[in-house]
Amino acid sequence: MNDDQKKQGSDNGKENGAAASENILTTRQGHPVTDNQNLRTVGNRGPATLENYQFLEKISHFDRERIPERVVHARGAGAHGYFEAYGTVGNEPVSKYTRAKLFQEKGKRTPVFVRFSSVIHGGHSPETLRDPRGFATKFYTEDGNWDLVGNNLKVFFIRDAVKFPDLVHSFKPDPVTNRQEGQRIFDFISNTPEAMHMITFLFSPWGIPANYRQMQGSGVNTYKWINKEGTGVLVKYHWEPKQDIKNLTQAQAEEVQGKNFNHATQDLYEAIERGEFPEWELCLQIMSDDEHPELDFDPLDDTKLWPPDQFPFLPVGKMVLDRNPVNYFAEVEQVAFGTGVLVDGLDFSDDKMLQGRTFSYSDTQRHRVGTNYLQLPINAPKTHVATNQRDGQMAYHQDMVPGTNPHVNYEPSSLGGLKEATKSGKDHEPEYHAKLVRQKIDRTNDFKQAGERFRMFEDWERDDLILNLVNTLAPAEKHIREKMVEQFSKCDEDYGRRVKEGLEKASAAIEPGPIGSTQSGEGVRQAEEEGTKAKPY
Ligand code: HEM
Incomplete structure (x- = not known):
């Protein structure tokens, strides 16, 4: 709760008389809730009535408690x-x-x-x-x-x-x-x-x-x-x-x-x-x-x-x-x-x-x-914010500075609206002379750094890498396994060879599962606690 909200909460409480005491349950409208256990019903066995604002507010807010998850990084x-x-x-x-x-x-x-x-x-x-x-x-x-x-x-x-x-x-x-x-x-x-x-x-x-x-x-x-x-x-x-x-x-x-x-x-x-x-x-x-x-x-x-x-x-x-x-x-x-x-x-x-x-x-x-x-408080800058953006769903306040003219929500204006800031240094002005195209970059070099990384890993890291790749790749169709082995080999010959050998040994009956998972029980390796520390790269 930010200071504004706290202040608003306590001000409302004062006006509400019965709910003035801070720990009294209310609706969002500030009505004190005197029974939070029982729906209003015709007789104690029901049916329930629909005019019960307190219940409808509670349940319909609950129905909307979730916002969409992040599409990634949820x-x-x-x-x-x-x-x-x-x-x-x-x-x-x-x-x-x-x-x-x-x-x-x-x-x-x-x-x-x-x-x-x-x-x-x-x-x-x-x-x-x-x-x-x-x-x-x-x-x-x-x-x-x-x-x-x-x-x-x-x-x-x-x-x-x-x-x-x-x-x-x-x-x-x-x-x-x-x-x-x-x-x-x-x-x-x-x-x-x-x-x-x-x-x-x-x-x-x-x-x-x-x-x-x-x-x-x-x-x-x-x-x-x-x-x-x-x-x-x-x-x-x-x-x-x-x-x-x-x-x-x-x-x-x-x-x-x-x-x-x-x-x-x-x-x-x-x-x-x-x-x-x-x-x-x-x-x-x-x-x-x-x-x-x-x-x-x-x-x-x-x-x-x-x-x-x-x-x-x-x-x-x-x-x-x-x-x-x-x-x-x-x-x-x-x-x-x-x-x-x-x-x-x-x-x-x-x-x-x-x-x-x-x-x-x-x-x-x-x-x-x-x-x-x-x-929202978590996203709002902790500094001066003054825009001419207005309204929209859930607008909580106007982004304007006290003392500026509330009638002016546009710029430029000579009636006391917001003004442009002064620059703090020269603009960075890169120059472009090129055709507009849809093309890959020239220096793709897709495999070299991957091969270097494979060779830089410690033995236990490389062993785990091969095991996880084999477990995940084994259930894939043959042409996909072969294409991947070809790519691992382009990174490093030994890398490709080890994945290939692992795949040949892996049971054909491996079930698809979460990536890297050892649910097939194949070769689960007990790594020692020591082995988990890694050096920065
Ligand atoms: C074109 C490539 C990418 C697109 C289109 C993209 C798109 C997105 C989208 C739509 C979200 C959800 C954001 C939200 O709901 O608030 C997200 C979250 C995130 N992305 Fe990306 N992403 C891309 C690449 C990357 C890369 C390369 C990184 C790492 C440098 C990265 C790091 C993150 C992180 C850390 C989050 C979570 C942020 C949070 O904690 O709220 N993304 N990304």
């Missing part, structure tokens, strides 16, 4: 905290690269709200499923909100936004059987070679982080930082946890899931209640704003890592989560993040995924939460 947990800037990027002053105010001063704190999530299944699905994890942060800055909407893994399946609905459909349950099926996933992936890098992460223990506190986060897409002169550089954002990184093998995940399907939500909530506040350092990778023909990949391709030896991780600040939500629905469910939500000094790159994402988030939120979703 299962989540969140927490409040703060971001503290270092004032530098590596050894340089941050102002060399950005004029964004939240980064400038060492020790400057900005309040944040973070929502962690898993992607594919519904709002109460187990938190042990093999899935990327969302890591979305809302910074309530003095210049308005900045949302950094990232995942735990640093790369993604696809590089073109037009493919996103197909990708998600292939991972969601089959529209006929309502079961997630490896055959459908690998049917899509075998025709989407750019996904091999992400698949290599996802089917390894990195596809099941042990909890939300012990995982990394990444903006994945490429953004820009803009300085006072209007000069831009390309940047990638990474959250590095101060409490280690821990992942689960499939066998460990199944064990956790058998006992607790809310373990990650519980872990985050309880750690914060104990005063063990999780922390992450925000690191930046920087590249000059051009096409970098010297690289064997395109810097805007989100299926690729920028090699950290060439583009080091430069710390710019840290984040601490120190407060649990008071109400899950009001905060965690209704929070709305979007990649278009940037502040002065931060900008988009030409990354075509990013542009598709930027349309999608606010579009879905107008449908999921409602037209005025930005007026």
Whole structure:
């Protein structure tokens, strides 16, 4: 309840006489409820009457308690905290690269709200499923909100936004059987070679982080930082946890899931209640704003890592989560993040995924939460908001400043309406000379980094990867299995060979099931507790 609501509540109470005492149950109309146990009926055996406003209000509100789930990332947990800037990027002053105010001063704190999530299944699905994890942060800055909407893994399946609905459909349950099926996933992936890098992460223990506190986060897409002169550089954002990184093998995940399907939500909530506040350092990778023909990949391709030896991780600040939500629905469910939500000094790159994402988030939120979703306390900036946007469903107040003319909801005006702000630096004005086309990027290089990752894994990670791939791929039709083996072999010969051999041994009778699952009982591997810790990459 915000201060306004508290005030309104107590004012209403005073006027209501009988309900003046704060703990008296009322309807939303403020009528005291004198019987909350019995419907009004003709005799005590019924039938019930329909004029019972108190009952109708209660039940019809209940009928509308749910809003649509997020179409992806429905299962989540969140927490409040703060971001503290270092004032530098590596050894340089941050102002060399950005004029964004939240980064400038060492020790400057900005309040944040973070929502962690898993992607594919519904709002109460187990938190042990093999899935990327969302890591979305809302910074309530003095210049308005900045949302950094990232995942735990640093790369993604696809590089073109037009493919996103197909990708998600292939991972969601089959529209006929309502079961997630490896055959459908690998049917899509075998025709989407750019996904091999992400698949290599996802089917390894990195596809099941042990909890939300012990995982990394990444903006994945490429953004820009803009300085006072209007000069831009390309940047990638990474959250590095101060409490280690821990992942689960499939066998460990199944064990956790058998006992607790809310373990990650519980872990985050309880750690914060104990005063063990999780922390992450925000690191930046920087590249000059051009096409970098010297690289064997395109810097805007989100299926690729920028090699950290060439583009080091430069710390710019840290984040601490120190407060649990008071109400899950009001905060965690209704929070709305979007990649278009940037502040002065931060900008988009030409990354075509990013542009598709930027349309999608606010579009879905107008449908999921409602037209005025930005007026909800969790989404509203904690700074001056003054627009000429008016009305719409659930308009809670007018975005206007006291003292401005309430008759003027347009601009320009000489009758005392809102005025444009002054610029804080030069505009960033990239130039474009190109044909309008529908084409893939030139440097696709779909397999190299996936092969490098396979070789970089530790033995136990590689073993788990092969096991999970085999278990998920085995029930697929022969031509899909063969196409996938061909793709794994293009990443690394040994990778392809091991999946092929695994598939040959796997029982033909393996039942389709959740991805990576060992429900067939084949070769469940008891990984040791030690084996779950991982090194940052
Ligand atoms: C074109 C590609 C993509 C599209 C169209 C897309 C679309 C969406 C949509 C519609 C939602 C639901 C939002 C809501 O209901 O509030 C969502 C949530 C989310 N997406 Fe994406 N997404 C894309 C790619 C990505 C990528 C690459 C990442 C990781 C960097 C990502 C991270 C997230 C996260 C973390 C959430 C959950 C936010 C929350 O906690 O509320 N998405 N996405």
